[in-house]
Amino acid sequence: MTGQDAPFPRGATGFGNGKTLRGLCLVGLLLALVVLVALSVTVGTRDVAWVDIVAAASGGTETIGQAAVAVRIPRTALAVLAGGALAMAGGLMQGVTRNPLADPGILGVNAGASLAVVTAVAWFDISSAGAYLWSALFGAAFATVFVYRIGSLGAGGATPLKLTLSGAATSIACASLVIAVVLPRNDIAGGIQSWQIGGVAGATFDRIVPVLPFLLAGFAVGLACARKLNSLALGDDLAAGLGENVAMARFLASLGGVLLCGATTALCGPIGFVGLVVPHLCRLLVGVDYRWLLPLSSLAGACLLLASDVLGRVVARPGEIEVSIITALIGAPFFIWIVRRQRVREL
Amino acid sequence: MTTSALPLDSRAVERHRRIVRQRLTVAVLALLVCLLFVLTLVLGQSFTPPADVVRVLLGETVEGASFLVGTLRLPRAALLLLAGLSFGLGGVVFQIMLRNPLASPDIIGITSGAGAAAVFAIVVLSLSGPAVSIVAVVAGLAVALLVYGLAVRNGAAGTRLILVGIGVSAMLHSVTAYVLSSAPAWNLQEALRWLTGSVNGAQLSDAPPLLLAVIVFGGLLLGQRRELDALRLGEDTAAALGVRLARTRIIVIVAAVGMIAIATAATGPIAFISFLSGTIAARVIGSGGSLLIPSALIGAVLTLAGDYTGQFLLPSRYPVGVVTGALGAPYLLYLIVRINRIGRSL
Numbered sequence: 001m002t003g004q005d006a007p008f009p010r011g012a013t014g015f016g017n018g019k020t021l022r023g024l025c026l027v028g029l030l031l032a033l034v035v036l037v038a039l040s041v042t043v044g045t046r047d048v049a050w051v052d053i054v055a056a057a058s059g060g061t062e063t064i065g066q067a068a069v070a071v072r073i074p075r076t077a078l079a080v081l082a083g084g085a086l087a088m089a090g091g092l093m094q095g096v097t098r099n100p101l102a103d104p105g106i107l108g109v110n111a112g113a114s115l116a117v118v119t120a121v122a123w124f125d126i127s128s129a130g131a132y133l134w135s136a137l138f139g140a141a142f143a144t145v146f147v148y149r150i151g152s153l154g155a156g157g158a159t160p161l162k163l164t165l166s167g168a169a170t171s172i173a174c175a176s177l178v179i180a181v182v183l184p185r186n187d188i189a190g191g192i193q194s195w196q197i198g199g200v201a202g203a204t205f206d207r208i209v210p211v212l213p214f215l216l217a218g219f220a221v222g223l224a225c226a227r228k229l230n231s232l233a234l235g236d237d238l239a240a241g242l243g244e245n246v247a248m249a250r251f252l253a254s255l256g257g258v259l260l261c262g263a264t265t266a267l268c269g270p271i272g273f274v275g276l277v278v279p280h281l282c283r284l285l286v287g288v289d290y291r292w293l294l295p296l297s298s299l300a301g302a303c304l305l306l307a308s309d310v311l312g313r314v315v316a317r318p319g320e321i322e323v324s325i326i327t328a329l330i331g332a333p334f335f336i337w338i339v340r341r342q343r344v345r346e347l
Numbered sequence: 348m349t350t351s352a353l354p355l356d357s358r359a360v361e362r363h364r365r366i367v368r369q370r371l372t373v374a375v376l377a378l379l380v381c382l383l384f385v386l387t388l389v390l391g392q393s394f395t396p397p398a399d400v401v402r403v404l405l406g407e408t409v410e411g412a413s414f415l416v417g418t419l420r421l422p423r424a425a426l427l428l429l430a431g432l433s434f435g436l437g438g439v440v441f442q443i444m445l446r447n448p449l450a451s452p453d454i455i456g457i458t459s460g461a462g463a464a465a466v467f468a469i470v471v472l473s474l475s476g477p478a479v480s481i482v483a484v485v486a487g488l489a490v491a492l493l494v495y496g497l498a499v500r501n502g503a504a505g506t507r508l509i510l511v512g513i514g515v516s517a518m519l520h521s522v523t524a525y526v527l528s529s530a531p532a533w534n535l536q537e538a539l540r541w542l543t544g545s546v547n548g549a550q551l552s553d554a555p556p557l558l559l560a561v562i563v564f565g566g567l568l569l570g571q572r573r574e575l576d577a578l579r580l581g582e583d584t585a586a587a588l589g590v591r592l593a594r595t596r597i598i599v600i601v602a603a604v605g606m607i608a609i610a611t612a613a614t615g616p617i618a619f620i621s622f623l624s625g626t627i628a629a630r631v632i633g634s635g636g637s638l639l640i641p642s643a644l645i646g647a648v649l650t651l652a653g654d655y656t657g658q659f660l661l662p663s664r665y666p667v668g669v670v671t672g673a674l675g676a677p678y679l680l681y682l683i684v685r686i687n688r689i690g691r692s693l
Contacts, residue, residue: 169680329521332517333518
């Protein structure tokens with residue numbers, strides 16, 4: 001093929017240019033992140049002068065502009081955290097299941113987390129951030145195990161098709177149950193309904209801080225698993241031959257993924273497709289080495305979620321479009337593209 | 348076996364028995380639909396004597412019963428019946444044509460396409476009545492073609508179609524969610540109706556277009572009955588039996604999408620009726636019989652029974668879509684477990 005002599009060799013192929021490319025990607029993403037953070041703080045329904053932004057950053061809330069910026073700062077922080085967490089969770093799940101279609105949204109993990117939260121709100125009257133968090137984590141973990149068990153039944157193990165179908169079925173099941181739980185409760189229905197469309201609006205540091213340890217633990221576990229995922233990518237037999245404890249590696253990486261997307265869902269509600277799109281794009285850029293892929297995915301995920309959030313604030317002025325709607329509109333075509341590109345194994 | 352001495356004879360007897368059994372099943376289903384329809388008319392929060400119901404249906408004004416039956420219960424029962432027939436029939440022909448129980452319109456995004464378009468037409472364009480139905484039909488067809496076009500490669504769609512459909516419906520769901528969330532005049536009840544399907548506030552004027560669709564498109568689909576039965580054996584076999592595949596496919600897609608989209612515009616996407624009816628019909632009828640009419644009847648049974656359950660048999664009132672959704676979702680999971688265990692089947 002003549003297309004092989006592309007300007008950049010794929011990053012996985014070795015050192016030299018590959019390493020430079022990774023460095024370039026890292027720097028580029030960091031720059032993009034800084035620009036997007038600045039945009040996210042300045043752009044919105046109300047235009048704000050730089051003076052107000054500087055004043056607000058140091059705690060002032062005298063003018064309306066400063067107050068607007070004071071609201072945007074935690075929102076921006078949440079978008080960065082959530083985007084990074086979801087993208088890394090997606091990367092981890094793709095590594096664990098060796099499945100190109102793995103994503104917390106598609107595999108039903110987000111839906112499981114929201115069902116657990118909604119049930120807890122409706123039946124046990126929880127309202128504290130901690131209770132949201134624990135129920136979301138429980139739901140995410142339960143859904144992960146459930147979907148993986150169903151998806152790996154029968155011959156051939158966990159094929160992409162079987163996993164995706166059981167994930168989609170679980171999502172649909174959870175969505176029906178959520179409505180059944182919410183509908184008789186008019187008092188909570190409004191709040192749940194707006195939480196159900198995942199978004200980062202209305203974030204405050206008071207809600208973010210208690211979740212932070214879980215997110216950080218998730219990031220740490222995820223990064224620690226990178227080398228194990230590299231072995232897993234060779235196949236279970238070869239990984240075991242290389243001295244890897246396959247079951248342990250799977251468990252740890254799944255734990256990281258569950259921590260990350262459970263905590264994110266507790267804060268923002270279900271946001272899909274970030275975990276699908278970002279690791280794939282990063283893989284195109286830096287290759288399949290998870291030690292690079294996971295951190296770069298986190299950065300790129302933060303950029304994507306921030307950009308989606310800013311976009312959602314700009315396109316529908318004076319209203320806003322929730323970020324999960326934007327990510328679904330970007331991500332679903334991408335999902336279809338991967339499905340078309342892949343040779344999907346029949347059932 | 349004692350009958351093995353006369354294999355041909357016994358096979359004929361067996362076949363005859365099966366046909367009788369299948370006819371009996373259809374009769375029982377039809378009876379069940381009638382019973383549920385009458386039940387919806389007669390018994391709600393209060394009991395109305397059947398004689399009064401008949402007099403109201405004949406156009407007389409009866410003290411107390413006219414409003415209750417004529418305005419509240421009849422539109423509801425009529426819409427449930429027609430929508431159930433549409434979802435059931437439209438769903439099963441897709442499952443037969445694509446030879447996969449998971450290829451029902453509510454899973455591969457056609458229902459969500461029609462729903463999203465209807466919501467858009469109502470909320471943003473402020474349309475109503477037949478215009479909404481037309482928009483829903485056009486959108487449903489467009490989504491069907493899009494999913495099919497994106498999934499086909501080298502002439503075969505297969506399981507890729509289901510995955511593409513799941514992706515497309517995820518996108519359409521978010522469109523619906525956005526349109527609903529940006530419509531301030533719409534309350535939550537109305538929003539949930541469009542997410543799950545409900546016949547609360549049904550109007551009798553919604554029924555005629557639906558009835559027309561059931562007659563025209565239903566007739567078209569029943570006209571393709573022989574071809575569809577042959578398709579259950581596989582495309583190659585069907586072609587060998589003289590089925591013109593391309594023609595059948597076009598008729599089936601247009602008619603089924605038309606039915607489903609018009610029903611969706613009237614009641615919202617009642618969850619899982621299309622998916623459930625076809626799979627249940629396949630179970631009840633077994634191999635060799637036509638699934639079309641049984642599936643349509645099962646669809647009507649499910650909507651009527653689901654709505655009655657949601658209204659009167661549960662501690663709080665639920666729209667029909669919630670009941671069928673809570674019923675259908677575990678069944679879907681069960682079906683996937685079964686498919687994964689033993690390989691494909693319908």
